[in-house]
Structures are given as C-alpha cells and as structure tokens.
Amino acid sequence: MTEQDFNTWRRIWRHGPTRWGGIVISVFLAVALLGPLFSPYPYDLQDPSSLLQGPSLRHVMGTDRLGRDLFSRLIYGTRISITVSVVTAFSALILGTAYGAVSGYFGGRTDNLLMRGVDVIYALPDIPLIILMTLFLGRGVLGIFFALTVVGWVTVARLIRGEVLRLKEFAFVEAARSLGASHARILITHILPNTLGVLIVTLTFRIPSAILAESTLSFIGLGLAPPAASWGTLANEGWSALRFYPHLILFPSMVIFVAMMAFNLFGDGLRDLLDPSRRPDPRRLV
Amino acid sequence: MVSLVVRRLLWSVPVLLVVATLTFGVMHAVPGGPFDKEKKLPPRIKANVEAKYHLDEPLWRQYLLYLGGLSRGDLGPSYKYLGRTVNDVIAETLPVSAELGALAFLFAAGLGIGFGFLAAVKGGAIDRTNILLATIGISVPSFVLGALLVLVFSHLFHLLPPALWEDPRHAILPALSLGLAPAAYIARLTRSAVLEVLGREYIRTARAKGISEGVILWRHLLPNALTPVVTILGPLTAGLLTGSLVVEYIFSIPGMGKFYITAATNRDYPLIIGVTLVYAILIVAANLAVDVINAYLDPRIRLE
Numbered sequence A: 001m002t003e004q005d006f007n008t009w010r011r012i013w014r015h016g017p018t019r020w021g022g023i024v025i026s027v028f029l030a031v032a033l034l035g036p037l038f039s040p041y042p043y044d045l046q047d048p049s050s051l052l053q054g055p056s057l058r059h060v061m062g063t064d065r066l067g068r069d070l071f072s073r074l075i076y077g078t079r080i081s082i083t084v085s086v087v088t089a090f091s092a093l094i095l096g097t098a099y100g101a102v103s104g105y106f107g108g109r110t111d112n113l114l115m116r117g118v119d120v121i122y123a124l125p126d127i128p129l130i131i132l133m134t135l136f137l138g139r140g141v142l143g144i145f146f147a148l149t150v151v152g153w154v155t156v157a158r159l160i161r162g163e164v165l166r167l168k169e170f171a172f173v174e175a176a177r178s179l180g181a182s183h184a185r186i187l188i189t190h191i192l193p194n195t196l197g198v199l200i201v202t203l204t205f206r207i208p209s210a211i212l213a214e215s216t217l218s219f220i221g222l223g224l225a226p227p228a229a230s231w232g233t234l235a236n237e238g239w240s241a242l243r244f245y246p247h248l249i250l251f252p253s254m255v256i257f258v259a260m261m262a263f264n265l266f267g268d269g270l271r272d273l274l275d276p277s278r279r280p281d282p283r284r285l286v
Numbered sequence B: 001m002v003s004l005v006v007r008r009l010l011w012s013v014p015v016l017l018v019v020a021t022l023t024f025g026v027m028h029a030v031p032g033g034p035f036d037k038e039k040k041l042p043p044r045i046k047a048n049v050e051a052k053y054h055l056d057e058p059l060w061r062q063y064l065l066y067l068g069g070l071s072r073g074d075l076g077p078s079y080k081y082l083g084r085t086v087n088d089v090i091a092e093t094l095p096v097s098a099e100l101g102a103l104a105f106l107f108a109a110g111l112g113i114g115f116g117f118l119a120a121v122k123g124g125a126i127d128r129t130n131i132l133l134a135t136i137g138i139s140v141p142s143f144v145l146g147a148l149l150v151l152v153f154s155h156l157f158h159l160l161p162p163a164l165w166e167d168p169r170h171a172i173l174p175a176l177s178l179g180l181a182p183a184a185y186i187a188r189l190t191r192s193a194v195l196e197v198l199g200r201e202y203i204r205t206a207r208a209k210g211i212s213e214g215v216i217l218w219r220h221l222l223p224n225a226l227t228p229v230v231t232i233l234g235p236l237t238a239g240l241l242t243g244s245l246v247v248e249y250i251f252s253i254p255g256m257g258k259f260y261i262t263a264a265t266n267r268d269y270p271l272i273i274g275v276t277l278v279y280a281i282l283i284v285a286a287n288l289a290v291d292v293i294n295a296y297l298d299p300r301i302r303l304e
Helices: A003-014 A016-038 A070-106 A108-122 A126-137 A141-167 A171-178 A183-219 A231-239 A247-274 B002-029 B043-052 B059-071 B086-122 B124-139 B142-156 B169-198 B201-208 B213-231 B233-250 B256-266 B269-297 B299-303
Strands: none
Touching (some): A003 A016, A003 A247, A016 A247, A070 A108, A070 A141, A070 A183, A070 A231, A070 A247, A108 A141, A108 B002, A126 A141, A126 A183, A126 B002, A126 B233, A126 B256, A126 B269, A141 A183, A171 A183, A183 A231, A183 A247, A231 A247, A231 B142, A247 B124, A247 B142, B059 B269, B086 B124, B086 B169, B086 B233, B086 B256, B124 B169, B169 B213, B169 B233, B201 B213, B213 B233, B213 B269, B233 B256, B233 B269, B256 B269
C-alpha cells in the first residue's frame, strides 16, 4: 500500500458516516459469507408447535406462519440478497464499462450507433423491464441476476462514456498513440485506470440499486420463487400478515433499510473523496 | 427550438418501434402460452381460441398483424379480460396511475426543492438535518415506507384507509410512499445546485450592483440552480412509473401498474406489450419536456 492509498483510507475512516457505512457493510458481507454457521435453526425448518409467534428468547425475531424462525430466514436471505446485488453490480459494471469505453473512445458513428441502443433501454422503466426479463429467463437466482444486469449496465455505460470522452483528449493519450500503442492498449492501460475513482463510486451505488430492485421485485411476488428467500420475499410474506403479526414485516424492512443506508452513506463518502463532481444516479428512485 | 422538438419526436418513433419489437419478441420467446392452464383445455377448444387470436399463425405474420394494429392505435384484445381490448384497460387504468403519479410528483418536487433550497441558503443545523433526512429518504424502499404508513396510520390509529382508490383520503398514504424517495433525491440535488450557483461571480456582481435579494433570488439564482433539477425530472418520471407499480400493488389501487403485474403473471401478452409501450411513450415525452424546459431556462442550450 502506498502512502497515498493509506491517506485515502485514513480519510474514509475519519469521516463518521462513511466509517459507519463501511462497518455495517462489512457486517453484512460477513453475515452473507458466514451467517449460516451462526443461524440458530435451518432456514426452512417448520415447527408446527410454534406458528406466528412474536419475538421471544427462543425465536429472537419470532416465527412465520409455517413456524419457521425469522432470524434464521433473514440470515439466509442476507446471503441471497447480498450475493445477488454484489454480483449484479460487478457484472453491470464490467459490461457497462466495456460498452461505454468503446463508445466513447471510438466516437463518431460507432458512438452514435451504440448510444442509440442505450436510448432504447433508457426509454423503459426499470421494474417493468426486469419483469419482462424474468418472464423470459425464469424466476431463479440466475434469471434475476441477468435481468438486473441488463437494467444496470446502461447507467454505467453512460458514465464511463463521458469519462472516456474527456480523458481521450489528454496529452498522455496522444503520447501513447504517437509511440504506436494499439487502441486496446491505450484504452486498457492508459484511459481506464484513470476512471478507477468513478468506477469504485459507481460500484458502491449500483449495489443499493440492485438491493432495491431485487427486493422490490420479490416483494411484488415476481422475484425469487419460494422456498428460497431474499429480503424482499420475506417482506412480502410479512406484508400478507401485516395487521396482526407486524414483526414479520418490520424486521425484514429494517434490514433492507439499514443495508441501503449503509451503502448510500459509504458511497456518498467515497464520492466526495474520489469523485467530487459526480451527482448520484437519478434512476435509483423506486 | 421547433426543430429540436420535431427532431426528437421523429427519433422517438424508431425507439418506440424497437421497444414494441423487443417486448413482442421476449413475450413470444417465453416458454408457456397464455392459454396453458392447470386444467388442460380440450385440444379443439384450444385450437379455436388460438385461431381467434391468430396464435396459430407463423410468428412473422403475428408480428405484422400486431404492427398493423399498432399503426392504427389498436393495441389488440386482452387475453384475460375477455371482451375488453388493451385500449379499454389502459383507458380505464391510466387516469388512476396518472393521478397518483401527479400527486407524488407535486409532493416530491415541492418538498424537495423547498427543503433543498432552505438547506443551501440557511446552512448550519438545518442543512445537516436536511442531509440526514435526505439520505434516510433515498434508503427507504417505497414498499417499506408504504407498509410502515399503513401499520401506523391505518391499523394503529385508524386515521386513513389502508387500500383502494375512492375519495381523496385514499390518496394520501400512496402519494407519500411514492413521493418520499424522489423528494429526498431532489432535495439533495437542489441543495448542491443552489450552493454551486451561490458561489458564482455573477451573484456577487448582482449584489455589488445593489440589486435587491428578491430579484437576485428570482432572476439570477433560481433559473440557474433549477437547470440540473429539471434535467432529472425526466428520469424521475421513470422512477415514479416504476414506483407506482409497487405502490399500486401495496394499496390495491386499480391503476396500470397493478394490471401490469397481473398481466405478467397471467401471460396476457397484448396487455403487457401495450402497457410497456405506454410507459415508454410517457418516458420519451417526459424527457422531451425536460429538454424544452431546459432550453427555456438556459439560452445557451437553445443555440445548439
């Protein structure tokens, strides 16, 4: 780690909201990775003798209508929701970066053509587009992952295109070209490393967008099919019992809120630090 | 200006055509047809039904038939709401969704611009509270907020109805659930835009000339600070459409979104394609409106 890296990390740590965001994110990642080890019950264990119980010592967050322990189900849901969101954010980032970089770098007619494709996806609202895709791809984890990627990469492509348009005018690109570097080499070793700050910030904001999209989709009953459970599926189950068993929706809602808040705080901090000119993504609005 | 509008309108035709084609393609590539039920239809009846909707013809003919209807503004029959066309369903549900969307939009724009402006001008504790509230606002999904509101205002205190769409009281909770996240987002954006403009030299020049604060506010500050805010109103409309889908589901509001969800589970192809197209038209129109308003606010854009 160079001294500059060290300084960056120190500035992140010194800024309260960013630090807390980071800590909470680490906890979520740890739960996603190791959670099932600490889960008090199997996530799908039905206990007919304790249906729809409120929080107690035996079941800290109560049980659902099949007598399943909500805390264990939330731990399992965390693994699914976090994995789907993180993987989706990464794949959208990679796809969007490649597309945006090529579009911005070659410019002209290539750019025009590629950006018209982006226009089409931009003319469709997120959730209906995701619904269409999941109808096509199925309601498994893979289908949702592909659908969220298809929606997510467009924003990234636009951002990176803008960055590349700006960067390619710099003298160091001219220098590399005059030394005979190929297009691929210029893009990969000279231009893209300079977009790293933007990329990292985009990644932190793609994750809460993905969490939001996935949980919304599952909440309206078009996401993951049971018995698999994500945060949204659990909230949906809670919704149907809202009136008399509010704990079933309060705990999943709280988890979703805390996770989104953590990623947003962390992303805001990183943006101020790495990319002060950027505004948040206006499509994260459900 | 006129040429900008005309060019954009012309460009929206191929975009919508591609949207229609993609949706059509996706719908017909999906395994399982609209008339596959748990209880199998007798083969003759199924063949009759499919012939009625031209489902027995080759795909390219179905596509051409669909496009033909589209060019006459006919979105076809609904497969599940027998005897009704997609046009009927949309004509019935779009006003409801539009009403909900407009309320949420007004709430979001009013609260967001007001708060963001106040935070930027006053600074200090108001600003910090505003930032905190705005971050909370964008972190609460509409369904979480909706559930919470129903729990508190309907079930706990019995103040407002938890569902349906009848008198104005039914609109309060849905509009709040739908509008809060956009409001928070607009507040953040307005705050940073106003702060940026306040630091500009032309504001200092105006003050130095002794122009009153009121004129500075209305003539110098607001038009410049609102440009980025107006720019996101396009994507915001997209966000409201997406959101209204969820909010209509939660509050059982008979709007377009609720029908869309049902159509998606029922494989009601024409209804899905039709509503998707309406969504796309609304978004294209919103983006066009944004460009026109921005050209009005900022003369530099007009010259391009």
